[in-house]
Amino acid sequence: MSDIKKVAVVTGARKGIGLGIAEAFVKEGYAVVACGTAPSAGENFICDYVQCNIACADDRKKLLEYTLQKYGRIDVLTNNAGVAPTVRLDVLKTTQESFERVVGINCEGTFFMCQLFANAMIELQNKDLPDYKPRIVNISSVSAYTSSTSRGEYCISKAGISMVTKLFADRLAEYGIPVFEVRPGIILTDMTACVKEKYDKLIAEGITPTKRMGLPEDVAKCVIGACSGLFDFGTGTVFNADGGFNIRRL
Secondary structure (H helix, E strand, C coil), rough: CCCCEEEECCCCCHHHHHHHHHHHHHHCCCCEEEEEECCCCCCCCCEEEECCCCCCHHHHHHHHHHHHHHHHCCCCCEEECCCCCCECCCCCCCCCCHHHHHHHHHHHHHHHHHHHHHHHHHHHHHCCCCCCCCCEEECHHHHHCCCCCEEEHHHHHHHHHHHHHHHHHHHHHHCCEEEEEEEECCCCCCCCCCCCHHHHHHHCCCCCCCCCCCCCHHHHHHHHCCCCCCCCCHHCCCCCCCCCCCCCCC
């Protein structure tokens, strides 16, 4: 990177995949503003932290204002924040409450984060900031195209993020703002810890050609790659961080 301090905002970054992404940006020389729903990220957290529920308009605005007031620019928005159903239920029993919570945070929250920050990025392009080439990266999941009937609301929310990415990649192309999607597969995090034994068995049986669970750093590498500038002409590109799960095999 140049001597210019670029700024990355990463949602859902207190732990797991989001933390891995935030750490990767720090290593790349970015100033990082992380957010999560917890009041604090802890004393030794690696970067700035703002409490933010991305489903809340006031919180989204607070995150944007904090970043602009402190750094005066936003080079990358990475939408990683998301939740799984509190209780996995068959789609014949999924509750409206769970559906609205999961889709409201994962999909609706991501949509309006893109909208808010995209408008800010467009305005910042008029300020003659040095080396200003903003980008947006949305973290979805292989669940965007894979049926899991015990957590249908999660699959729908991730499929929605795929379309959010397409829509903003299309709309922001005229401003030269690329938008990308990263699809994690089976990643070892707190969210998957409760079903690790199941996934270990599936991987051993060959559900992925790569014989291991992914790590947050595997996803982070895709995000850093998407922000490298090498893929800007391919706005809307999907990066699969899934150990080859996306490959149809016989």
